[in-house]
Amino acid sequence: MKSILSLVLLSSLAGVSLGRRPRCRCRPDEPCWPSSADWQALNASIGGALEAVRPVGYVCHDPTYNNASCVSVAKSFTDSAWRASQPGAVQWQNWEALPFRGETCYLESPRDEPCGQGRVSLYSARVRSAADVQVAVRFAKESNVRLAIKSSGHDFVGRSSAPGSLQLLMGRLKNITFYDDYTVRGKCGKPVSLGPAVRVGSGVFLKELYDAVGERNLTVVAGLSHTVAAAGGYVQGGGHSPLGTWKGMAADNVLEFEVVTADGALITANQYQYPDLFWALRGGGGGTFGAVISATLRTFADVPGTRALLYVQTTKGPNSSDSDPVNAALDHFFWQVAEQFHRILPALNDAGGAGYYDVNPDIVQVNGSRVSTLDAALHFYDTVDVQRVMDLAASLAQLGQRANTTGGNPDFYFGVDTFRSTRDLIREYLPGHSDSTGGFVVLGSRLLSRSLLASADGPRRTVEAIRALRSGIKGHVVAGGQVAATAGTSASLNPAWRKTLTHIVIGRTWQATTSVAEQKAIQEDITKRQVPLLKALEPRGGMGAYVNEADAHEVGFQESFWGANYGRLYRLKQRWDPDGLFTVRLGVGSEDWDEFGFCRIR
Numbered sequence: 001m002k003s004i005l006s007l008v009l010l011s012s013l014a015g016v017s018l019g020r021r022p023r024c025r026c027r028p029d030e031p032c033w034p035s036s037a038d039w040q041a042l043n044a045s046i047g048g049a050l051e052a053v054r055p056v057g058y059v060c061h062d063p064t065y066n067n068a069s070c071v072s073v074a075k076s077f078t079d080s081a082w083r084a085s086q087p088g089a090v091q092w093q094n095w096e097a098l099p100f101r102g103e104t105c106y107l108e109s110p111r112d113e114p115c116g117q118g119r120v121s122l123y124s125a126r127v128r129s130a131a132d133v134q135v136a137v138r139f140a141k142e143s144n145v146r147l148a149i150k151s152s153g154h155d156f157v158g159r160s161s162a163p164g165s166l167q168l169l170m171g172r173l174k175n176i177t178f179y180d181d182y183t184v185r186g187k188c189g190k191p192v193s194l195g196p197a198v199r200v201g202s203g204v205f206l207k208e209l210y211d212a213v214g215e216r217n218l219t220v221v222a223g224l225s226h227t228v229a230a231a232g233g234y235v236q237g238g239g240h241s242p243l244g245t246w247k248g249m250a251a252d253n254v255l256e257f258e259v260v261t262a263d264g265a266l267i268t269a270n271q272y273q274y275p276d277l278f279w280a281l282r283g284g285g286g287g288t289f290g291a292v293i294s295a296t297l298r299t300f301a302d303v304p305g306t307r308a309l310l311y312v313q314t315t316k317g318p319n320s321s322d323s324d325p326v327n328a329a330l331d332h333f334f335w336q337v338a339e340q341f342h343r344i345l346p347a348l349n350d351a352g353g354a355g356y357y358d359v360n361p362d363i364v365q366v367n368g369s370r371v372s373t374l375d376a377a378l379h380f381y382d383t384v385d386v387q388r389v390m391d392l393a394a395s396l397a398q399l400g401q402r403a404n405t406t407g408g409n410p411d412f413y414f415g416v417d418t419f420r421s422t423r424d425l426i427r428e429y430l431p432g433h434s435d436s437t438g439g440f441v442v443l444g445s446r447l448l449s450r451s452l453l454a455s456a457d458g459p460r461r462t463v464e465a466i467r468a469l470r471s472g473i474k475g476h477v478v479a480g481g482q483v484a485a486t487a488g489t490s491a492s493l494n495p496a497w498r499k500t501l502t503h504i505v506i507g508r509t510w511q512a513t514t515s516v517a518e519q520k521a522i523q524e525d526i527t528k529r530q531v532p533l534l535k536a537l538e539p540r541g542g543m544g545a546y547v548n549e550a551d552a553h554e555v556g557f558q559e560s561f562w563g564a565n566y567g568r569l570y571r572l573k574q575r576w577d578p579d580g581l582f583t584v585r586l587g588v589g590s591e592d593w594d595e596f597g598f599c600r601i602r
Contacts, residue, residue, distance in 0.1 A: 003204050011348070011477060019077050022597070024599040024600070025145060025597070026143065027164050027592075027598070030392050032144060032207075034129065034143045035373055037277060038143065042139050043123070046125055046127065046128075046136065047132070047594065049126045049127065050123060050125050050126075051087065051123070051124055051126070051557055052122065053087045053120055053122060053123060053124050053167065054086050054088050054117070055088045055089070055096055055105035055115060055116075055117065055120045056073055056077075056089045056105075056265045057105075057106060057109075057115060058088075058105055058115045059073060060111065060112055061109070062111055062112050064115070065111055072569050073107065077107055077438050078436050079437075080227040080435040080437040080438075081434040084152035084171055084205070084227050084229075084469070085156075087120075087124030087126070087150075087340050088120050089120075089153065090153030090176065091153045091163050091227075091435075091437040092155075092439065092440065092441050093437070093438060093440050094441065094519075095153075095158045095160065095161050096118050096120055096161060097116070097118040098116065098119060099300065099519065100516050101116070103118040104116055105120075106512040106518060107512075108426065108512035109512055117163065118163065119161040121148050121161065121162065121165045121167035122164060122166070123182075124167040124168075124169045125168055126169045126171075127170060128172045128596070129173075129307075130258065130260065130266050133170075133260045133266075134265075135264075135300070136335075137262070137291060138263075138264035138591040139166070140166050140581060141262065141264065141581055145166050146164055146165035146166075146597055147162075147165060147168065147581055148160065148161055148165040148166070149167075149168045149170065149287040150168065151171065151202050151229030151231070152205065152227050153233065154233075155233060155548075156443045156548070156549055156550065156552065157550060157552045158285060158337070158552060158586075159287050159586070159587065160233075162584075164596075170202040170232070170291075173201030173202045173204075173294070174201050174204055174208070175199070175201040175202050175204075175294070176198060176201070176209070176212050177198065178197075178198050178216065179196065179197045179198070179199070181194075181196065181302060182194045182195065182197035182255055182256075182296060184255070184271075184408075185272050185273070187272065192272070194255050194302075196218070196299045197297060197298055197299055198212070198213060198220060198297055199249060199294050200294060200295060200296075200297065201231065201293065201294050201299075202291075202292050202420065203229060204229065204230050205227045205229060206227070206229075206230055206234070207433065207448045209222055209230045210430065212476060214427075217301065217421075218299040218302055219299070219421075219422040220297055220298070220300070221243045221244065221248065221250045221301050221476045222234075222239070222250060223241055223250070224242060224429050224430065224432075226430055226432070226433060226434050226435045227435055230297070231257075231292055231295035231297065232292065233285070233287065234286075235250045235251055235295055236283070236284065236286040236288070236292065237249050237285055237547045238282075238283045238287060238491075238493035238497060238547065240248070240476060240478040240497075242355055242379055242478060243354070243381065244354055244481070245349060245352055245354035245479065245480050245481035246352060246381040246481060246482060246484050247298075247482050248485075248486050248489075248598075249283075249381045249479075249483055249486075251491045251493050251569040252282075252483075252486050252489055252491055253297055254281075254297055255297065256268060256270040256296040257269045257277075257295050257296075258292070258295075259277070259281065259290040259292050260293060260584060261289075261290045261577075262301075262577040262579065266293070269281060273300050275490070276575075277290075277487075279490050279492050280492050280569055280572045281490065281492075281495070282491035282492055282493065283491050283492040283562075283565075284492045284562070284569050285547055285588055286584070287582055287584045287587065288589070289572070289582065289588075290576065290582060291582070303421065303422060304382070304384055304419060305379055305380050305381045305383060305422070305425070306380040306383055306384055306417075307355075307377060307379050307380070307416065307417050307419060308377070308378045308380070308387055308389050308415075309376070309377050309413070309414070310374065310375070310377075310393075310396060310405050310414050311374070311376075311411065312334065312337050312374040312375075312410065312411065312413075313373045313410060314330040314331075314371070314410040315330075315369055315371050315372075316330060316369060316371075316406070316408075317369055318369050319368060328387050330408045331372075333410055333573075334374070334410070335467060336399065337412075338359055338466070339460055339462075340395055340459075340461050341376065341396065342463060342502075344392065344394075344396065345395045345453055345501060346453055346501060348389075348392055348477075349477060349480040349481065349501055351380065351389070352383065352482075353380055353389075353392075353477060354379055354380075354481070355377045355379045356475065356476055356477065356479050357374065357375065357378075357474070357477070358375045358376075358472060358474050358475070359374050359466055359473050360371075360472035361467065363472070365422055379419075379425065383413070386416045386418065390416055393414060397414050401411070427512075440512070440519075441507060441508070441525060442551075442552055443506060443511050443525055443526075443549055443550060443551065443552070444505070444506040444526040444549070444550070444551040445503060445504060445505050445534075445545045445546055446498065446503075446531065446535060446537075447494070447543045447546065448462065448503075448504060448537060448538070449496075449499045449500060449543055450480060450499060450501040450504050452537060452541065453501050453502070460599055462537060465537055466504075469506060469534075471506060471530070473504050474505045474507070475503070475505075476502060476503040476504075477502050479498075479502075479503070483498065486498070491569070492562065492565050493562075494546070494560075495542075496543045496544045496563070498581060499541075499543070500543070503546055505549050506534075508525070523553060524576060527553045527555065529544075544559065544560040544562075544563055547561040547562075547586075550586075552586070554586060558588075558591070566588070570588055573588045580592060580593060580597070580600070583597040
């Protein structure tokens with residue numbers, strides 16, 4: 001095991017020393033920090049799976065520069081599967097660094113720039129079994145060490161990393177087991193049949209799960225990403241899916257969890273055993289109530305379907321003015337299409353439509369021209385009724401017929417095709433083995449209700465808000481249908497999902513060279529301007545945001561992420577984890593701790 005001498009954090013980390021209130025976690029510069037012998041004993045107890053951790057970019061900086069290693073890191077740097085496997089990386093670099101403290105280790109930075117530890121854990125336990133997880137959890141609890149859980153590191157609010165922490169790296173838990181009829185013990189020990197299912201370890205990626213179920217002509221409710229971990233924060237945060245309208249949220253389709261709790265116990269939670277914990281894990285947020293070892297998910301027979309595709313593009317010439325009559329007409333046409341698309345969404349969703357769309361206005365091209373695009377793909381599962389979908393979208397087709405009368409020759413396409421199976425559809429959306437990650441990304445989001453878009457002025461107001469954002473959005477039509485029909489289910493995800501029609505996400509990026517002040521300005525624009533524009537659409541509608549794709553500085557996150565469920569979730573957090581061992585950013589109970597989860601503030 002590598003020496004920890006170079007990994008010691010200075011006392012600059014925020015917090016209050018032990019022995020005073022509020023109580024704090026041990027830090028490496030304090031006497032309470034585990035000794036080298038303690039870490040070696042932990043390493044031995046989990047079969048040599050413990051290692052000291054540095055950020056992945058450290059081999060590209062002096063004094064630890066290594067040319068061959070740096071070249072190797074650079075080749076894999078944007079590969080999400082590689083990033084998932086590295087203890088010193090998560091999927092987005094901004095959650096590896098602490099730039100306001102000068103602790104960065106960017107691959108893009110000069111070789112002679114010092115490499116700081118940032119948010120990267122000091123040690124990682126590459127666990128291979130539930131027993132390993134139990135040992136590591138007990139060690140963290142008894143040693144009062146900050147704990148962080150990483151399944152694959154796909155997280156937009158920073159829950160997978162924590163400075164000065166021991167990391168549980170769950171990627172080796174890759175077991176996949178199928179059941180023709182999954183049975184649990186019901187009341188009085190009587191067997192209860194729950195139907196076909198698959199149990200997945202917490203290191204199984206969505207693409208791996210899709211491949212496994214597809215080989216058996218089955219499908220499962222999951223998202224569209226290669227390396228998101230199915231049993232990790234994805235399903236524990238609710239888990240939206242392109243199959244959601246047809247079969248509900250991912251959390252609605254969990255039958256059971258295996259979880260290691262804060263006292264190191266391995267328990268099975270389902271609707272009959274520990275039902276309160278089962279409820280909390282179905283939407284209460286990843287890494288919050290325990291370390292999930294596996295999740296058992298419903299499977300369904302694979303089905304064919306229909307897909308509706310819409311594409312609109314307008315182009316303004318270089319150096320042309322918005323006041324130019326042709327450009328004004330193009331703008332009018334583009335936003336007219338966007339409004340009409342949102343106006344017919346309720347009917348399309350009622351017919352089973354689910355999928356995604358992007359609205360990207362005025363994107364500046366290399367030649368100086370400005371392009372606006374609206375691109376949508378909606379899927380209708382277990383149906384190949386092409387004419388029905390065409391009839392529903394007739395108003396869009398009429399807009400396309402009038403497109404050339406606008407001037408400026410906008411591009412317009414609307415069409416329908418079919419797919420033989422969800423397996424074929426997933427393969428089309430998820431080619432290869434990984435996603436492209438490794439950049440700097442922050443999000444903002446809002447759930448918009450069906451009632452808003454079904455109202456007379458809702459589509460107009462929605463498009464006006466999108467236009468005022470002055471940036472693109474991605475819409476996720478992943479609710480309605482069975483998501484709405486399961487209102488009142490025993491899942492703790494935000495109740496607003498049961499009223500949702502579209503989940504709108506704003507994304508902003510920057511570069512390694514972007515100053516701390518500019519980064520702060522980008523984040524504040526999302527938090528203080530963009531998210532409020534969307535929130536104002538339904539200020540009294542009881543809507544919120546999706547915990548897995550949200551503003552990292554969400555104001556009033558408790559209500560935004562969990563609505564009326566938060567009170568019960570908080571009480572369960574105190575019951576199952578009274579010492580806050582599983583504290584994560586913007587997680588249930590995190591308001592009791594400082595930003596880094598080191599010291600209690602109340």
